[in-house]
């Protein structure tokens with residue numbers, strides 16, 4: 001028997017090369033930025049470093065990133081003053097948490113639908 005030198009998926013090789021990885025289940029080498037194995041279809045758990053930090057915004061950040069320009073700064077500050085939008089004050093800074101905003105936004109939408 002002639003042992004053909006097949007590439008050994010479990011062999012040594014730098015895993016930090018980026019762009020290629022091996023399936024944990026079947027060992028198939030996968031290249032590119034796919035998130036699942038083409039051979040067995042298992043999903044890769046690449047994101048082991050799921051950031052435990054909740055996403056936070058400053059006033060400017062929430063306006064541009066969260067509301068994407070649909071809300072004016074004066075309106076936002078008015079809501080903050082009136083306590084209509086969840087926020088945290090750290091010193092003179094106003095911080096918004098994405099999680100809280102999502103819940104708040106959800107409630108706004110639900111409330112709007114109750115009015116018939």
Ligand SMILES: [Zn+2]
Nearest residue numbers: 023026037040
């Ligand atoms: Zn696989």
